Amino acid sequence: MLSIMSFIDILHLALRNLRQAKLRAVLTTMGVVVGVAVIVTMVSFGLGLQGNMLARFKALDLFSEIRVFGRSLGNMAATTKDRGAGRSNEPSERRQGRLRPDNSPTRILDDTAVAEIAKIPGVAYVEPHISFAVYVRSNGRVSTQFASGVAVPNSSSRFQEFVAGKMISLPNTDEIVISERFAKDFGYENFPDAVGKTVELLAPLDEKKADKDEQSSADQEPANFFGIPLDDQAPDEASPEGLVTQTFRIAGVLKTEVREGPGQGGLRGLLPTSDIYLPLRTARAWTLEHRSPMGQVALELARGSGALGDSDTEGYDSAVVRVLDPVALTDVRKRIADLGFGSFSIVDELEQLRTVFLILDSVLALLGGISLLVASFGIANTMIMSILERTREIGIMKAIGAEDREIKLIFFVEAAVIGLTGGVIGTLLAWAIDGIANRLAYRFILKPQGASYVDFFSLPPYLSLGAILFAVVISILAALYPAARAARIDPVKALRHD
Amino acid sequence: MSILEAREVSKIYPMGTTNVTALDKVSLAVGEGQFVAIQGTSGSGKSTLLNMLGGLDHPTTGEVFFSSKPLGPLTKKEMARYRRYSVGMIFQGFNLITTMTAQENVGLALAFAGLRGGQRRKRADELLDRVGLADRLNHRPSELSGGEQQRVAIARALANRPKVLLADEPTGNLDSTRAHELLGLLREMVTKDALTILMVTHDHELATSFADRIVLMKDGRVVNGSDG
Numbered sequence: 109m110l111s112i113m114s115f116i117d118i119l120h121l122a123l124r125n126l127r128q129a130k131l132r133a134v135l136t137t138m139g140v141v142v143g144v145a146v147i148v149t150m151v152s153f154g155l156g157l158q159g160n161m162l163a164r165f166k167a168l169d170l171f172s173e174i175r176v177f178g179r180s181l182g183n184m185a186a187t188t189k190d191r192g193a194g195r196s197n198e199p200s201e202r203r204q205g206r207l208r209p210d211n212s213p214t215r216i217l218d219d220t221a222v223a224e225i226a227k228i229p230g231v232a233y234v235e236p237h238i239s240f241a242v243y244v245r246s247n248g249r250v251s252t253q254f255a256s257g258v259a260v261p262n263s264s265s266r267f268q269e270f271v272a273g274k275m276i277s278l279p280n281t282d283e284i285v286i287s288e289r290f291a292k293d294f295g296y297e298n299f300p301d302a303v304g305k306t307v308e309l310l311a312p313l314d315e316k317k318a319d320k321d322e323q324s325s326a327d328q329e330p331a332n333f334f335g336i337p338l339d340d341q342a343p344d345e346a347s348p349e350g351l352v353t354q355t356f357r358i359a360g361v362l363k364t365e366v367r368e369g370p371g372q373g374g375l376r377g378l379l380p381t382s383d384i385y386l387p388l389r390t391a392r393a394w395t396l397e398h399r400s401p402m403g404q405v406a407l408e409l410a411r412g413s414g415a416l417g418d419s420d421t422e423g424y425d426s427a428v429v430r431v432l433d434p435v436a437l438t439d440v441r442k443r444i445a446d447l448g449f450g451s452f453s454i455v456d457e458l459e460q461l462r463t464v465f466l467i468l469d470s471v472l473a474l475l476g477g478i479s480l481l482v483a484s485f486g487i488a489n490t491m492i493m494s495i496l497e498r499t500r501e502i503g504i505m506k507a508i509g510a511e512d513r514e515i516k517l518i519f520f521v522e523a524a525v526i527g528l529t530g531g532v533i534g535t536l537l538a539w540a541i542d543g544i545a546n547r548l549a550y551r552f553i554l555k556p557q558g559a560s561y562v563d564f565f566s567l568p569p570y571l572s573l574g575a576i577l578f579a580v581v582i583s584i585l586a587a588l589y590p591a592a593r594a595a596r597i598d599p600v601k602a603l604r605h606d
Numbered sequence: 607m608s609i610l611e612a613r614e615v616s617k618i619y620p621m622g623t624t625n626v627t628a629l630d631k632v633s634l635a636v637g638e639g640q641f642v643a644i645q646g647t648s649g650s651g652k653s654t655l656l657n658m659l660g661g662l663d664h665p666t667t668g669e670v671f672f673s674s675k676p677l678g679p680l681t682k683k684e685m686a687r688y689r690r691y692s693v694g695m696i697f698q699g700f701n702l703i704t705t706m707t708a709q710e711n712v713g714l715a716l717a718f719a720g721l722r723g724g725q726r727r728k729r730a731d732e733l734l735d736r737v738g739l740a741d742r743l744n745h746r747p748s749e750l751s752g753g754e755q756q757r758v759a760i761a762r763a764l765a766n767r768p769k770v771l772l773a774d775e776p777t778g779n780l781d782s783t784r785a786h787e788l789l790g791l792l793r794e795m796v797t798k799d800a801l802t803i804l805m806v807t808h809d810h811e812l813a814t815s816f817a818d819r820i821v822l823m824k825d826g827r828v829v830n831g832s833d834g
Contacts, residue, residue, distance in 0.1 A: 113717050113720060114720065124705070505718070506662075506686070507689060507695055507701070508689065508714065508763070509687065509689045509719070510690075511682075511687075512682055513683070599662045600657050600662050603699075603701055
C-alpha cells in the first residue's frame, strides 16, 4: 500500500495555499521575475559580447591560422631588417611588431621546411608570406603597389568574395587578383571592366639577375617553385624603357571588407593585405629575381658569415599554416615548434580573452544574483507570513496524520512554484528586453553608422534553463527555514480553541 | 484486554519558576468496543490526557500503550502514522479546513495515507454517507451547521479506519438536540462497528445517557472509574 502522499496532492495543496493569498503570491513572484530578468539580461549581454568577438575572430580565420616564423635573413646577417627594404605598407609594419613568435626560430623557413610543415596531420596548406613593393602598369597608368603571393586554391575567407571575376584558377597561371582600391587607382570605371585586363610588373634590367635567370630556368622542375613562371608563363620582356616587365591577367577583383562599427573589421587572417595577389610560385620567383639592394646586402652578409651556404637562398620570413580544424590548432602548433620554428596564433590571446570574459560574466551574474537574493528574502517572508496564518491548518494536518516531511514538502513546493513561475516569466521578460535592446541598438547605433544587424545579447537555451533552475533552487533554499518552522508547529497549541 | 491504556501518566508544564502539574500519575485503561466518557471541570486535565492518548503530546513521566505497545519509543514519523491509522480525533471547534469542502476535508486525511484521486473520492463519499451527509459533499464548513461540521470531522477522523476515536468536547458547540443526535451516531458506531470511543465532556447528562463508563477527573487526577 502506498502510504506516501502523492506529489500531485502536495502540489494541489501548495497551489491552493498560493491561491488563498493571490496578491501576496503575485508580489513575491514579481521579485523573482525581476531577479531572473536581471540575471538573464546581464549574462546574455556578456555572452553576446563574447559571442560577437569570437564570431568575428572566426570569420577572420583567426582560429584556423598559425603564423610560422623561420630564421630571417636579417637575423643571419646580423642586421636589423630582412629583405624588402621598399616595404612601407603601414599595417604590415604594425603587424610585424605585434605578431611576434613566442619562441625564437632556429631554422630557416625554406621550401623544404614548408613541405615538412605541410605534412603535419591536420594542416590544410602552408602559405609562405611573400610580399614586395613593385611598380605596376595597367590601363596605361603606372604606380607603386604592394604585391603578395597567394596559395592556390585558397580557403581563407580573404579570397571568398569578389566584386567581379573570380579567384586565380591554377597555381601556375599568369592570373592575378586585385583589390577594389587597385581597380579604382588604375582607372577602371566598373569592376567587371578590370577582369581580363593586363597588369605589368616592372623591374630594372640587371645583368646579374639575367645570369641567375638562366641558371634558375635550367634546373626547373615542377615541384620546385623556382623558375617555373618564367618559362611556363609570359617571360620577362625588355620594355621600351629598358625595364623588365612581366605581364599578368586580372582574374578577379576582391571585395574589400567593409568596416562594421567600432572595433570591427581590420585584421583578416594573420597575413597583411595587398592590392595585388600573384600565385605563390610566381611571387617567389619575382622576389628572388628582383631582390632589393638591401636584401641583396643581407643575403651576401649571411652567406659571408656562413649562416647560409653559398648557393642557398634566404627562406621566407614567415608563413601562414591553415589547419583543417581549429581544434587541432594547438597540436599543430606544438609540432611546428618541435621542428624549430617560431609560431604565433590568436588562440593564445584568446585564452586570456576567455578569462576576461569569464570575469565579466561572473560580475554580471553576481549583480543579477544580488537581485535574486533580495527576491529570496521576499519568498522567506511570504512563507513565514503564510505559516503564521496557517498555524491551525498545519496543526490539523499533523493531528490527522501528516508527517513533518509532508508539511515541509508543501512549503517547498509552494516556494518552487513561485521560483518556477518567476523564473519562466523572468526569462521571457529578459528575452523581450534583449530583443527590444537589440533592435534599438541597431536602429539608433548600428544603422546610422551603416553597419549590419548584430545580436548584442545572446540567450542560449542553457542560460534560460539555468536561470529558471537557479530561481527554483534559490526559492527552495529560501523556504528552508519557514518549512522547518512549519514542521515544528505543536499541534496541541495550534488546535487549542480560543 | 485494553486497547488504549495510560499508565502513571504525568504532565508537568514549567511556568516561569514554578511547575504546573496538569496530570498527576493518571492511569486509565480503555477496553476495545467501549464508549468511555471522561468527565471533569475545565482544568481537570481531561483534554491533556486525551492529547497524550491521541499521540499529539508526550507525557512527562509514565507511558501510553496502544494495543499493549508503548508509544514512548516511537519516532516522530511513527507517531504521525499512529495518529493517521490507529486513532482518530475530533474537537469541540471541529477543526475543519475552512477553504475545503466536506469531501476535500475527508479526502485530505486519505491523501496523507496515499490514496489517489478517484479511490479517495469514493471512500470520502462513503464516510460522509455513513455520518448522514451524502447530500453535503461539496459544501464548505461555512455552509454547514455545527452538527454537520462535527459529522464531517467524524468522517475525517475515521477515514483511515482507526480502532479508536478520541473526542474532545464534541458537543461543546452544539445545542442539546444536535448534541443528542451526534452522540446517538457515535453510540451506534460503537455498537454496530465495534469502534472504541473515548470522549471528554463536562456534560454529566450526556455522559450518563450514552457512555458505557464514566471516568471522573479532578485537578489532574482520576477520581473514580480508572479501570473496569
